[in-house]
Amino acid sequence: MIYTVTPNPAIDITIYIDTLERGKVNRSRYFLIDAGGKGINVSKVIKILGGKSKVLGFLGKENSSWFTKYLQDMKLDFDFVLVEGFTRTNIKIVEEKDKAYTDLNQNGFEITEKDKNVLLDKLKTLANPNDIFVLSGSLPSGVKADFYVEIIRLLKRKGAVVIFDADGAALKYGLEGNPDILKPNINELQSVLTLNEENPLAIARSAKSLFQKGVKKVLVSMGDKGAVFVTEQISLYSKGIPVEVKSTAGAGDSMVAAISYGLSKGMNDEEIFKLAVACATAKVATEGVKPPTKKEIERFLKKIKLERLVM
Numbered sequence: 587m588i589y590t591v592t593p594n595p596a597i598d599i600t601i602y603i604d605t606l607e608r609g610k611v612n613r614s615r616y617f618l619i620d621a622g623g624k625g626i627n628v629s630k631v632i633k634i635l636g637g638k639s640k641v642l643g644f645l646g647k648e649n650s651s652w653f654t655k656y657l658q659d660m661k662l663d664f665d666f667v668l669v670e671g672f673t674r675t676n677i678k679i680v681e682e683k684d685k686a687y688t689d690l691n692q693n694g695f696e697i698t699e700k701d702k703n704v705l706l707d708k709l710k711t712l713a714n715p716n717d718i719f720v721l722s723g724s725l726p727s728g729v730k731a732d733f734y735v736e737i738i739r740l741l742k743r744k745g746a747v748v749i750f751d752a753d754g755a756a757l758k759y760g761l762e763g764n765p766d767i768l769k770p771n772i773n774e775l776q777s778v779l780t781l782n783e784e785n786p787l788a789i790a791r792s793a794k795s796l797f798q799k800g801v802k803k804v805l806v807s808m809g810d811k812g813a814v815f816v817t818e819q820i821s822l823y824s825k826g827i828p829v830e831v832k833s834t835a836g837a838g839d840s841m842v843a844a845i846s847y848g849l850s851k852g853m854n855d856e857e858i859f860k861l862a863v864a865c866a867t868a869k870v871a872t873e874g875v876k877p878p879t880k881k882e883i884e885r886f887l888k889k890i891k892l893e894r895l896v897m
């Protein structure tokens with residue numbers, strides 16, 4: 587079973603505008619609204635791929651009904667710990683003329699010690715050997731930066747496989763829990779290790795140094811420059827696939843969806859990586875924080891040529 591854990595979900599509002607002018611009254615052309623947050627986006631794409639997952643995490647009581655209806659309409663299975671307050675609203679600004687994509691993410695609700703323990707107990711009850719747990723996104727207020735370490739250790743004790751995608755302090759601390767698979771973007775990778783050059787081989791070599799921490803596979807995404815995938819067996823690079831960008835939000839999450847779905851289906855590293863790049867590219871070509879269609883993913887899958895990196 588695949589479980590996605592999103593401690594800090596978000597209502598994502600994607601605003602389409604020609605050019606954003608700072609300090610002026612701006613008028614958008616149109617906007618889209620989606621239930622989001624990293625693990626939730628992962629579950630959306632797993633569903634499109636034909637897989638099954640369960641959405642876990644915290645959710646603000648005050649605006650939970652809109653959020654859960656969105657997930658029900660997508661036929662996603664969920665089991666949130668409801669907490670006091672509102673789930674945050676994150677703003678994604680797409681400047682169509684300037685081709686600039688800006689995210690304005692909020693902090694989110696405040697978690698109590700009791701909420702935290704309810705989630706930990708739920709994870710303890712659900713986790714079985716070989717289950718796949720995706721832990722992703724920022725942490726809400728009220729939990730310490732090492733919250734992911736606590737979760738990763740608990741899940742690994744149960745024999746589950748942990749895929750981890752976070753940034754900042756949550757990423758630095760989380761690494762101490764020895765997650766199995768990491769999906770940093772290039773900036774997140776640079777925040778945890780030194781990278782003197784930004785070419786695929788140098789990125790692969792540096793990413794491999796994370797194997798000392800017990801990590802077994804690392805997928806480093808580099809926006810339109812593509813991605814690098816290193817595992818114990820192989821190191822691969824894919825160029826970015828040219829695409830008309832509708833929204834970059836959720837591109838990284840789509841890669842995580844492909845990794846977890848691919849693992850659950852026993853795909854090999856090359857198949858997983860191709861699927862990850864196809865899902866991410868198809869997401870970028872999709873508006874708002876909506877999942878891409880299966881047809882779009884299959885269309886991009888045909889365009890991906892992997893390059894083997896000789897280490």
Ligand SMILES: Nc1ncnc2c1ncn2[C@@H]1O[C@H](COP(=O)(O)OP(=O)(O)O)[C@@H](O)[C@H]1O
Nearest residue numbers: 771807808809810812813826827837838866867
């Ligand atoms: N402008 C773009 N053009 C083509 N592909 C893109 C573009 N932006 C992102 N992607 C695809 O999505 C993947 C993830 O994007 P990235 O921005 O690196 O991740 P994150 O959302 O985690 O920051 C990239 O590796 C690439 O395959």
Ligand SMILES: O=P(O)(O)OC[C@H]1O[C@](O)(COP(=O)(O)O)[C@@H](O)[C@@H]1O
Nearest residue numbers: 622623624676723724836837838839
């Ligand atoms: O938890 P964080 O780091 O604030 O990120 C949350 C945001 O990331 C997203 O999950 C998109 O993530 P990616 O673009 O990295 O795939 C949005 O849905 C959400 O608003």
